[in-house]
Amino acid sequence: MNVFAISGLLIGLTGVFEALIIFLRGRKLVHYLWGAFCISFIVWGMGGYKIATTVDADEAIFWWKVAYIGVIFIPIFLAHFTYEFLNIKEKWHLVIFYFLGAFFLILNLFTNLFINKVRWAFNQFYYISSPTLFYTLFVLVFLGLVIICVFKFWQYYLVAQGIRRVQLRYILIALVIGFSGGAFSFLPVYKIELYPALNLTVSIGVVIVAYAIFRYRLMDVRILLREGFIYFGLALFTYLMFYFIVWAYTLIFGGIFNKNSYFTGLFIAPFFVAILYWVADHLRIIANRYFFTGLYNYQETIHKLTRELNYYNDLDKIIDILVETIKKTMQLNRAGVLLINIETKPIHYQIAKVVGFNEQNGISLVQDNFLTQYLEKTEKPLVREELLLIANDSKNKTEAQKLKNLYDHMQHIEASLCLPLISNKRLIGIIVLGSKVSSDAFTQEDLELLSTLSYQAGIAIDNARLYKEVKDFSKTLQQKVDIQTKDLKDQAEHLKKLLKMR
DSSP, X not given: OOHHHHHHHHHHHHHXXXXXXXXXXXXXXXXXXXXXXXXXXXXXXXXXXXHHHOOOHHXXXXXXXXXXXXXXXXXXXXXXXXHHHTTOSOOHHHHHHHHHHHHHHHHHHHOSSSOOOEEEETTTEEEEOSOOHHHHHHHHHHXXXXXXXXXXXXXXXXXXXXXXXHHHHHHHHHHHHHHHHHGGGGGGGGTOOOOGGGGHHHHHHHHHHHHHHHHHOSXXXXXXXXXXXXXXXXXXXXXXXXXXXXHHHHXXXXXXXXXXXXXXXXXXXHHHHHHHHHXXXXXXXXXXXXISHHHHHHHHHHXXXXXXXXXXXXXXXXXXXXXXXXXXXXXXXXXXXXXXXXXXXXXXXXXXXXXXXXXXXHHHXXXXXXXXXXXXXXXXXXXXXXXXXXXXXXXXXXXXXXXXXXXXXXXXXXOOEEEEEEETXXXXXXXXXXXXXXXXXXXXXXXXXXXXXXXXXXXXXXXXXXXXXXXXXXXXXXXXXXXXXXXXXXXXXXXXHHHHHX
């Protein structure tokens, strides 16, 4: 197998891996467009593998045409993904792009005006022998669209901030590396005899995007990967156990289809199910501990904290444990809790505890009640770096402007995340968190764990408040009883004195 075949195979396999993840996990159009982009690479890669392994000229032409089905749509899906990811409003250009794609596809599949001849190249495989007019036109369109897309990402990267900037950086790196190598595949067609080994950079580009997906919540798929590891491990275990049992049956009973085998199977089946659960638990532990080290470390701490919250009735104690545990476990530079003062109307907040924040800044965050209303409506964590994306997607101009103002406000006080404290379907407070000391972005697992924690904390805080109210009420009631009792005693003593005087 030559290097060209290996590059095609790697492109195809990495494309399959990423496309599978995207289509299983994706929820938005932008996800599916990247999946379609990956499919284009799959078609190109697998077509390239077949080209590199055939020694028949006619068969090579057929596979070149197949490969170019993918190549034709690579820049088009990239352009559509770019417009969607960057939320570019003017999308009429996409109609032209897809029209050009359909035009070149028809020429490729049904005429010889696109690819017509091949030649034996590099003493290893058949390559397109000479460019036609339409082929050259396509190359210009291909390179032009890629350059436009890279330029668009660069423009947005220069003004982006936070996690959005990190995401754009990795997409840019992936595109530059992938296309700078892949574009060299056009050169041998123009008699520039450079071996098309640089196609390997395409796989590197796909891996870079995969890395951004895992670490920087580009498309939120880390949980899917973890579950995939577990399912793969279980499938491998089942496969090995099946053939082990077949081997053992054959060795002991002389086959698997006899009475002794059937009878023994009655005992093996429940044992296999039990051990399968044991293997699944250990695979999950391994996946968390070794593939998601940070997640495993604080996942245990957070789950422990949710259990501990139920053991305390003292509000100050609950707040202290909550703030200090989150801050220490997730390595945050600041954290705080704001609680709604239920005795005042309209809604006012009071500082329960802050570490690292300026107290006045914390209160200023909720002065106009927009944050309160938004968190009460969504009941989900609000990440500062996603506010501008939410604002751009909002159809309500007033809400969009308020979201942008909230983004500026959170940036000013250096708050990265707001968590609602919900109890009995009502908002009772807000947890405000700063950024991680490591500057890493909050992952999807972070948000899910913090959501669980905030829900438990909301119930614990509400119960502590009720306990305090009942305790205060009992104390007040006892004081009133004591006063009334004292008054009664005084009156009784006074009455006795009057009776004695008579």
